[in-house]
Amino acid sequence: MTIRMTIIAAAMAAISAPALAGGFVALPDSAPLRVLGANNSAADQLFLGDGWTPETNGYTRVARRISSVLYDGNDIGLFEDYVYRDNIDGTLLFASQFTLEVEEQNGYVLEINDIFRRGFTGYDVSVGWYDADLGSRLVSAAHSSVGRTRPQQADIYSEDTVNLRTDISIEEENPSTAWYVIKTDATQFSYLVNGVSVTQAASTNGLEPPFRAATFEAFAPVPVPEPAEYMMLLGGLGLVGVVVSRRRAK
Numbered sequence: 001m002t003i004r005m006t007i008i009a010a011a012m013a014a015i016s017a018p019a020l021a022g023g024f025v026a027l028p029d030s031a032p033l034r035v036l037g038a039n040n041s042a043a044d045q046l047f048l049g050d051g052w053t054p055e056t057n058g059y060t061r062v063a064r065r066i067s068s069v070l071y072d073g074n075d076i077g078l079f080e081d082y083v084y085r086d087n088i089d090g091t092l093l094f095a096s097q098f099t100l101e102v103e104e105q106n107g108y109v110l111e112i113n114d115i116f117r118r119g120f121t122g123y124d125v126s127v128g129w130y131d132a133d134l135g136s137r138l139v140s141a142a143h144s145s146v147g148r149t150r151p152q153q154a155d156i157y158s159e160d161t162v163n164l165r166t167d168i169s170i171e172e173e174n175p176s177t178a179w180y181v182i183k184t185d186a187t188q189f190s191y192l193v194n195g196v197s198v199t200q201a202a203s204t205n206g207l208e209p210p211f212r213a214a215t216f217e218a219f220a221p222v223p224v225p226e227p228a229e230y231m232m233l234l235g236g237l238g239l240v241g242v243v244v245s246r247r248r249a250k
Contacts, residue, residue, distance in 0.1 A: 022237075023048065024126035024183045027143045027162065033155040034142040035127070046138050048130040048181070054093055059084035063189070067146035069098070069198055069214045076102045076110060076214075079198065081217050083189055090188055094182040094219060096164075097134065098198060103170040108209035111169035116197040117182060119220025121160040124185045133177030137164040148201035183233045186221030 025035050025045055038044040054061070063083040077100040084093040094117065102110055120143075129138035144155035144163045155163075164180045195218030197198050202211040 002018065005230050024128045024181075025141075026124070026126040027141060029143060029157065029159070031155075033144055033157055036136050036140045037129075037138050039137075041132060041137075044137065045130050046141065047132070048128040050132075052130040054082075054084040054095065054181075058087045059093055060087055063219060067216050067218070069216070071105055071110070071200075071214055074102070074105060076100060076105065077219075078214075079113075079196065079216050079236065081196070089112050090187045092184050092186045094184065094189075094221075095179050096196070096218075097168075097177055097179050098168070099135070099176040100168050100170055101175070109169065109171050109199055111172075112166055112177075112198050113165060113201045114197075114199045115164040115177075115180065116145075116147065116199070117162045117164065117218065117220070118160055119192045119223070120162055120182070120184065122224030123221055125162060126181070126183045127164070127181065128161065129180050132176045135164055135178045136168050136174045137178055138180050139167060141165065147199050150201060150204045177207055184221055188222040189219050190222050192220035193217055193218050 023045075027033075027035060035046065039048040041050075043049045061082055063086045065081040066081045067081065069079050077098060080097045080099075082095040084095060085091070086093075096115065096117070098112060098115065100110060100112060104110060125143070127138070127141040137215045140154050142163050142165075143157055143159055143161065145158040145161050146153050146155050148165065149161060162182055165175050166180075168174050168177055192214050197213050197215040199213040200209065200211065203209055
């Protein structure tokens with residue numbers, strides 16, 4: 001009887017246990033580029049876990065920006081853009097969430113299929129998502145300049161770009177994304193013009209609906225200097241040193 005009750009208790013605990021976290025996943029720089037999520041949170045390698053938040057995992061929010069998103073000059077929704085800093089090593093998380101507020105435009109049903117974030121050249125990047133109660137999961141992610149297409153085109157590697165694949169639509173009763181998070185080894189950030197785009201894939205004939213995109217300013221890591229810029233900086237410091245030495249000699 002004791003053994004049977006133990007087995008039953010263990011089975012009930014497994015059923016009621018929260019979804020397991022997959023943790024942040026590094027984005028590949030070679031094929032296959034795309035990291036796939038899963039409908040089942042317990043099997044989703046991109047899901048950070050029930051109850052996960054940056055604040056409860058050692059991060060402090062340092063910046064927040066909310067942008068109205070426009071298609072064809074009309075407001076269709078809100079994009080929330082947060083930056084968090086690791087309390088120990090100072091590295092940055094970039095978290096974003098989008099809510100669609102308009103169901104149709106120009107006779108076509110609106111949906112968002114992709115979020116493109118830019119400015120990540122030179123940095124290590126990994127991704128994840130949290131808050132399943134808020135909205136739709138992160139379907140997939142890649143260092144890619146290619147969004148959703150019909151038929152689907154192959155990903156093209158872009159070190160600068162992080163593509164976050166989603167699928168939100170008021171008509172389908174999922175108007176919001178969950179929080180999509182990009183973890184980096186960057187320690188400084190700024191505003192980047194054209195830092196983010198949200199897009200809707202065109203139909204098979206390309207017309208109903210046509211491809212649509214909204215691009216606007218967003219937070220991004222401060223660019224990593226190119227080797228030539230390092231040499232110029234070192235050369236400049238060398239010249240300063242020579243001038244100081246000559247002045248002292250005089």
